[in-house]
Amino acid sequence: MNLVAVRSIYRFEMARFFRTITQSLVSPVLSTSLYFVVFGTAIGSRINEVEGVSYGAFIVPGLIMLSVMTQATTNASFGIYFPKFTGTIYELLSAPVNFLEITLGYVGAAATKALFIGTIILITAFFFVDLTIAHPFAMIAFLILTCVSFALLGFIIGIWAGNFEQLQLIPLLVITPLVFLGGSFYSVSMLPPVWQTITMFNPVVYLISGFRWAFFGQADVPIGLSLLAIAFFTAACVTAIWWIFRTGWRIRQ
Amino acid sequence: MPSIVAIRDLRKQYAGGFQALKGVSLDIEEGEIIALLGPNGAGKTTLISTVCGITIPTSGSVTVGGHDTVTDFRAARQLIGLVPQEINLEPFETVMNTVRFSRGLFGKSADDGHIERVLKSLSLWDKRDNKIMTLSGGMKRRVLIAKALSHEPRVLFLDEPTAGVDVELRKDMWDVVAGLKASGVTIILTTHYIEEAEAIADRIGVISKGELLLVEDKAALMTRMGQKMLHIHLSQPTEAVPAALAHYNLSLEQDGRVLVYTYDTAKERTGITKLLTDLAATGLVLSDIETRQNSLEEIFVGLVKEDA
Numbered sequence: 182m183n184l185v186a187v188r189s190i191y192r193f194e195m196a197r198f199f200r201t202i203t204q205s206l207v208s209p210v211l212s213t214s215l216y217f218v219v220f221g222t223a224i225g226s227r228i229n230e231v232e233g234v235s236y237g238a239f240i241v242p243g244l245i246m247l248s249v250m251t252q253a254t255t256n257a258s259f260g261i262y263f264p265k266f267t268g269t270i271y272e273l274l275s276a277p278v279n280f281l282e283i284t285l286g287y288v289g290a291a292a293t294k295a296l297f298i299g300t301i302i303l304i305t306a307f308f309f310v311d312l313t314i315a316h317p318f319a320m321i322a323f324l325i326l327t328c329v330s331f332a333l334l335g336f337i338i339g340i341w342a343g344n345f346e347q348l349q350l351i352p353l354l355v356i357t358p359l360v361f362l363g364g365s366f367y368s369v370s371m372l373p374p375v376w377q378t379i380t381m382f383n384p385v386v387y388l389i390s391g392f393r394w395a396f397f398g399q400a401d402v403p404i405g406l407s408l409l410a411i412a413f414f415t416a417a418c419v420t421a422i423w424w425i426f427r428t429g430w431r432i433r434q
Numbered sequence: 435m436p437s438i439v440a441i442r443d444l445r446k447q448y449a450g451g452f453q454a455l456k457g458v459s460l461d462i463e464e465g466e467i468i469a470l471l472g473p474n475g476a477g478k479t480t481l482i483s484t485v486c487g488i489t490i491p492t493s494g495s496v497t498v499g500g501h502d503t504v505t506d507f508r509a510a511r512q513l514i515g516l517v518p519q520e521i522n523l524e525p526f527e528t529v530m531n532t533v534r535f536s537r538g539l540f541g542k543s544a545d546d547g548h549i550e551r552v553l554k555s556l557s558l559w560d561k562r563d564n565k566i567m568t569l570s571g572g573m574k575r576r577v578l579i580a581k582a583l584s585h586e587p588r589v590l591f592l593d594e595p596t597a598g599v600d601v602e603l604r605k606d607m608w609d610v611v612a613g614l615k616a617s618g619v620t621i622i623l624t625t626h627y628i629e630e631a632e633a634i635a636d637r638i639g640v641i642s643k644g645e646l647l648l649v650e651d652k653a654a655l656m657t658r659m660g661q662k663m664l665h666i667h668l669s670q671p672t673e674a675v676p677a678a679l680a681h682y683n684l685s686l687e688q689d690g691r692v693l694v695y696t697y698d699t700a701k702e703r704t705g706i707t708k709l710l711t712d713l714a715a716t717g718l719v720l721s722d723i724e725t726r727q728n729s730l731e732e733i734f735v736g737l738v739k740e741d742a
């Protein structure tokens with residue numbers, strides 16, 4: 182294991198993040214604050230409670246998930262797409278590193294950035310709503326797992342993308358809708374029965390439900406199922422990346 | 435002594451079906467400078483990319499320092515530094531950061547002393563905190579070399595290092611190469627400038643259409659392939675080559691002031707003595723005599739034409 186290389190990639194990527202730290206943080210914090218104001222305070226004042234939790238607090242896990250998933254995906258996809266774009270990927274391909282080390286470096290950095298942003302949003306949330314966290318360790322574990330698995334997904338997107346438009350396509354067309362329809366702003370039990378069934382095919386439902394359980398001790402789906410879903414998703418991404426590097430798909434001729 | 439780089443029957447067929455390498459075999463000895471000379475599209479970059487792990491060979495094998503570049507890629511690649519043909523750099527990074535990154539990527543622990551020496555030898559030290567996008571083209575190429583040298587490779591691949599580079603920088607680059615050779619680094623460079631191969635290489639390989647046509651010592655190549663020309667300057671111009679000299683295949687140049695005799699230096703008998711004796715007999719008066727050697731360029735053009 183070339184740990185020095187992993188650390189080098191990780192540091193290099195994190196340095197990029199910290200160089201533009203204000204940009205990196207202002208936009209997610211601002212948009213989340215807007216959500217709190219609009220949904221939590223304005224609309225929330227007309228909705229009493231969802232499953233015994235005030236609406237403002239109820240949307241916190243979903244909002245964090247929304248940001249974390251988008252950030253992990255876009256950061257990781259950009260991280261590996263950029264060397265492809267500038268041509269510096271030649272160096273990764275000719276260095277004594279294997280797929281695991283390259284992935285660890287890029288995905289690790291992207292997940293860290295997302296975790297950072299998720300934490301900032303959580304702190305922001307405390308300014309807007311009363312919040313107690315029922316299972317703090319489970320909450321942290323869920324947050325980290327989500328960061329990692331979506332960074333893995335982003336890494337795949339970055340390798341697949343042939344231009345900047347494609348790079349933004351998947352987060353915009355797939356992740357955002359899935360998160361919005363995944364119970365970020367409502368409980369699945371509030372939907373008509375048919376939609377409840379359809380919703381169960383949305384993988385994000387399991388993640389948001391599990392994350393919300395960590396906050397409030399209640400969930401749309403059993404917590405074990407949530408864990409299984411995220412484990413399956415992570416394993417699928419890792420397998421895909423292993424295959425990509427084995428065949429050289431889109432990176433090695 | 436075993437070769438530091440051993441290429442065996444290497445073939446590369448690109449996804450589109452184009453065969454860029456048609457069975458190249460080459461042994462490179464430790465410490466030498468070998469120039470791969472070939473026109474654009476000959477397969478030089480493909481050859482280097484395949485050795486360095488950027489493209490996957492269709493068949494054949496490569497070892498570097500005795501390590502197979504596929505099955506034992508870590509050990510093999512650790513020995514290799516690569517300066518690519520294209521200027522591939524991240525525009526927003528500083529010189530220092532990007533060179534440090536390269537060293538780390540190759541698994542070497544940080545050594546700013548070494549990086550300082552490399553940057554100084556390439557006249558980049560003053561620019562170490564500059565963003566790469568602010569550098570000139572020549573400076574960017576130096577950054578690529580610094581990156582390749584950051585992890586102290588034993589084999590350095592330079593893919594057209596002086597293409598589009600001004601004369602001064604080219605001379606600098608040759609100095610750097612000479613310095614590396616002195617420290618024992620093996621250097622493989624590709625070029626389509628014959629003068630470059632002629633100036634710095636110990637051996638020259640000629641590659642065309644995916645095939646290595648020949649590899650030879652520069653000097654031996656030039657003698658073997660080289661023809662010399664004897665220029666005989668006459669004190670009085672002559673209208674035609676005298677009949678007595680007809681069998682020498684002389685040509686008359688510069689309005690009849692110069693007779694040119696072409697001969698092969700590798701032949702035991704060049705025929706010069708006899709020519710001069712016969713020449714004296716014709717009564718022509720010589721004012722000067724000089725010999726000229728064919729340049730590598732002419733040899734090269736001749737070879738690639740033969741192949742076509």
Ligand SMILES: Nc1ncnc2c1ncn2[C@@H]1O[C@H](COP(=O)(O)OP(=O)(O)O)[C@@H](O)[C@H]1O
Binds near residue numbers: 434449472479481
């Ligand atoms: N990725 C690729 N796909 C298909 N053909 C390629 C690719 N890269 C290079 N080639 C072709 O292979 C041949 C050799 O290219 P290259 O190795 O770059 O030559 P050189 O470096 O000697 O100029 C060229 O005809 C080129 O068009």
Ligand SMILES: [Mg+2]
Binds near residue numbers: 480
């Ligand atoms: Mg080339």
